[in-house]
Amino acid sequence: xxxxxxxxxxxxxxxxxxxxxxxxxQVATMPxxxxxxxxxxxxxxxxxxxxxxxxxxxxxxxxxxxATIWKHxxxxxxxxxxxxxxxxxQLAYSLGRVLLGFGLAAxxxxxxxxxxxxxxxxxxxxxxxxxxxxxVSPLAWMPLALYTIKDSAISSIFVIFICSxxxxxxxxxxxVGSVRKxxxxxxxxxEVGPFRTAFKVILPAAAPTIMTGMRISVxxxxxxxxxxxxxxxxxxxxxxxxxxxNNLSIANIVTAILLIGLVGLLLDQGLAYLAKLVxxxx
Amino acid sequence: xxxxxxxxxxxxxxxxxxxxxxxxxxxxxxxxxAAVPAxxxxxxxxxxxxxxxxAVFPVDAQRxxxxxxxxxxxxxxxxxxxLPLGAAREAFAQGGAPEKKDLKVGFIPxxxxxxxxxxxxxxxxxxxxxxxxxxxxxxxxxxxxxxxAREYDASHMLSPMPLAISLGVGSNPVPWTMPAIENINGQxxxxxxxxxxxxxxKDWKGFRFAxxxxxxxxxxxxxxxxxxxxxxxxxxxxxRSVPPPEMVANLRADNIDGYLGPDPFNQRAVFxxxxxxxxxxxxxxxxxxCCAFTVSKEFAxxxxxxxxxxxxxxxxxxxxxxxxxxxxxxAKAIAPANYLNQPETVLEQILTGTYADGLGGVKKDPNRIxxxxxxxxxxxxxxxxxxxxxxxxxxxxxxxxxxxEVYLATDTANMMKxxxxxxxxxxxxxxVVMGKPFDPAKPAExxxxxxxxxx
Numbered sequence: 085x086x087x088x089x090x091x092x093x094x095x096x097x098x099x100x101x102x103x104x105x106x107x108x109x110q111v112a113t114m115p116x117x118x119x120x121x122x123x124x125x126x127x128x129x130x131x132x133x134x135x136x137x138x139x140x141x142x143x144x145x146x147x148x149x150x151a152t153i154w155k156h157x158x159x160x161x162x163x164x165x166x167x168x169x170x171x172x173x174q175l176a177y178s179l180g181r182v183l184l185g186f187g188l189a190a191x192x193x194x195x196x197x198x199x200x201x202x203x204x205x206x207x208x209x210x211x212x213x214x215x216x217x218x219x220v221s222p223l224a225w226m227p228l229a230l231y232t233i234k235d236s237a238i239s240s241i242f243v244i245f246i247c248s249x250x251x252x253x254x255x256x257x258x259x260v261g262s263v264r265k266x267x268x269x270x271x272x273x274x275e276v277g278p279f280r281t282a283f284k285v286i287l288p289a290a291a292p293t294i295m296t297g298m299r300i301s302v303x304x305x306x307x308x309x310x311x312x313x314x315x316x317x318x319x320x321x322x323x324x325x326x327x328x329x330n331n332l333s334i335a336n337i338v339t340a341i342l343l344i345g346l347v348g349l350l351l352d353q354g355l356a357y358l359a360k361l362v363x364x365x366x
Numbered sequence: 367x368x369x370x371x372x373x374x375x376x377x378x379x380x381x382x383x384x385x386x387x388x389x390x391x392x393x394x395x396x397x398x399x400a401a402v403p404a405x406x407x408x409x410x411x412x413x414x415x416x417x418x419x420x421a422v423f424p425v426d427a428q429r430x431x432x433x434x435x436x437x438x439x440x441x442x443x444x445x446x447x448x449l450p451l452g453a454a455r456e457a458f459a460q461g462g463a464p465e466k467k468d469l470k471v472g473f474i475p476x477x478x479x480x481x482x483x484x485x486x487x488x489x490x491x492x493x494x495x496x497x498x499x500x501x502x503x504x505x506x507x508x509x510x511x512x513x514x515a516r517e518y519d520a521s522h523m524l525s526p527m528p529l530a531i532s533l534g535v536g537s538n539p540v541p542w543t544m545p546a547i548e549n550i551n552g553q554x555x556x557x558x559x560x561x562x563x564x565x566x567x568k569d570w571k572g573f574r575f576a577x578x579x580x581x582x583x584x585x586x587x588x589x590x591x592x593x594x595x596x597x598x599x600x601x602x603x604x605x606r607s608v609p610p611p612e613m614v615a616n617l618r619a620d621n622i623d624g625y626l627g628p629d630p631f632n633q634r635a636v637f638x639x640x641x642x643x644x645x646x647x648x649x650x651x652x653x654x655x656c657c658a659f660t661v662s663k664e665f666a667x668x669x670x671x672x673x674x675x676x677x678x679x680x681x682x683x684x685x686x687x688x689x690x691x692x693x694x695x696x697a698k699a700i701a702p703a704n705y706l707n708q709p710e711t712v713l714e715q716i717l718t719g720t721y722a723d724g725l726g727g728v729k730k731d732p733n734r735i736x737x738x739x740x741x742x743x744x745x746x747x748x749x750x751x752x753x754x755x756x757x758x759x760x761x762x763x764x765x766x767x768x769x770x771e772v773y774l775a776t777d778t779a780n781m782m783k784x785x786x787x788x789x790x791x792x793x794x795x796x797x798v799v800m801g802k803p804f805d806p807a808k809p810a811e812x813x814x815x816x817x818x819x820x821x
Contacts, residue, residue: 315505
């Protein structure tokens with residue numbers, strides 16, 4: 085009962101905050117009455133409405149944004165040429181790239197993390213490399229990738245791969261390294277083979293930590309894709325943002341921001357659900 | 367420029383027309399009236415016929431004798447009975463079959479790329495039997511890397527870029543060629559509205575400027591302009607390389623004081639009430655090159671027919687864009703999100719040259735931007751003198767040799783002749799920048815003649 089009412093109150097507060105933000109935004113972006121000197125009508129016809137009134141073009145109002153979002157959601161899968169596709173298609177391109185890059189990273193990171201976690205020697209030897217490469221921004225990788233791989237599609241997948249590999253690698257190694265010694269000793273006493281130990285004892289024990297690493301990684305991958313696509317262009321939600329930046333269309337950019345956030349949330353929740361499946365009570 | 371050699375009334379000298387166009391007065395009516403597709407076929411047919419006649423009668427006197435005796439119509443009929451003229455005409459119009467039909471051409475969404483872009487919606491590529499995909503690209507460094515990676519078969523570049531790539535300045539040296547210029551003029555210096563009373567460049571000390579790329583006419587022209595006013599572009603102002611779409615956003619955020627950039631972003635700053643047009647670059651050098659259509663040497667030699675078809679489409683589209691009366695239609699064709707993604711009125715103001723200047727006035731300059739494909743070698747030499755002047759190019763350069771290897775004036779001239787157009791005389795180009803004449807035969811002296819320079 086108490087929990088319910090807390091949820092209810094939190095929901096209410098969320099709605100209030102939302103209304104307040106939108107309200108302030110609306111007031112702040114309300115078109116002001118023309119204040120500048122009267123413009124030559126011929127001139128006014130050639131410039132935007134704000135410039136004709138003697139000011140800079142303003143931020144769009146929440147109502148403008150709402151209309152733009154509706155326009156995109158009503159027709160998300162149109163194709164009007166190779167450089168103009170619906171927002172649904174762009175999101176699908178980005179998701180495809182993220183899943184590919186992230187999947188490849190998982191395929192490499194989890195076995196490698198296992199290896200590193202099981203051998204303190206390897207862990208120590210590889211640690212400096214991991215620590216140096218981990219904080220590198222995706223945009224720093226991009227020129228190198230384009231130069232060496234010579235293919236922009238593979239380059240953007242590579243950038244996702246290289247940025248999302250580290251949390252999984254470190255978490256897997258950490259999870260494997262911190263499996264309770266008693267469990268390993270029990271397995272050894274029962275003369276369980278090394279492969280069986282790995283799959284039946286270590287993997288289930290480390291699974292929650294590995295899943296946490298994957299969850300961090302997919303978040304990073306989704307952050308990276310927007311930056312990578314803005315740089316490389318062509319397709320994807322990052323390209324959409326860049327293309328609308330070209331047009332200085334803030335309403336379209338805000339739409340894209342909201343959708344990017346929504347998809348990121350869904351990815352995160354999906355992995356959180358998977359993580360729940362592998363947790364165990366101690 | 368696009369003279370019909372078979373027209374007895376055509377004046378072959380290179381005088382200018384009173385309309386300001388790059389053609390003779392006598393050609394004005396025809397050039398500004400006839401639509402391309404209709405005139406074209408006739409022109410090509412005449413070229414083929416002439417070639418066949420020349421082949422049948424190698425001695426001109428015999429041809430004239432024969433024609434006089436039987437009449438032109440009978441002669442043609444007689445020849446076509448043994449030689450399928452129709453098929454010859456068709457084969458010529460298509461060139462050889464292109465080795466590669468599906469091509470990718472990269473472009474940056476600016477009005478300089480107009481011929482490359484409009485050739486897609488307006489069917490200039492498909493007329494040559496090509497299936498071209500025009501791919502919007504995020505910036506000059508990316509278009510360079512994608513081109514070097516062979517992802518694009520041809521691409522839109524800034525006219526100094528093929529020189530820089532061939533010379534290995536800013537990248538590994540790869541032989542790159544530029545068979546056609548896209549646009550001449552068409553750039554501007556835009557300043558933030560707060561600098562309305564600082565119109566003299568001498569007052570610009572400490573200004574922060576943006577140009578699209580280090581290897582761009584924009585960079586060289588801005589440096590030239592402020593240096594003429596006595597400012598050192600490396601010490602007294604700062605110039606940074608900013609992708610064109612970000613220029614307006616940066617100007618709005620007061621991150622820069624102005625830029626010498628490509629359109630539509632000069633006009634866009636006016637449209638959004640952020641800046642004003644200080645001057646058009648044509649006021650610095652009327653007829654300067656800006657962007658270019660480029661291919662790697664490898665593509666041109668491996669796919670000669672595709673290359674020729676592509677170049678034909680570009681020359682064709684450039685000729686179409688050159689005509690004032692087509693400009694509104696072009697603005698409409700390239701405005702959608704698939705191409706430039708800009709308000710149509712902005713593009714129309716740029717292409718027609720009737721524009722709001724951002725200071726409350728409406729200006730008219732039909733040559734604000736113009737389109738002329740001929741890759742004068744003198745342009746390349748001037749660009750290299752500026753690369754040298756600002757220290758981008760070290761050591762000795764054989765200016766004329768590099769220019770002729772990269773700017774394929776001969777190729778373009780031959781192609782124009784084949785298409786029945788009259789190429790200009792490649793040696794006759796005068797370049798005057800801000801009142802100072804440039805002698806392409808003496809590039810080193812030119813570099814040395816400047817007071818402010820790095821080398």
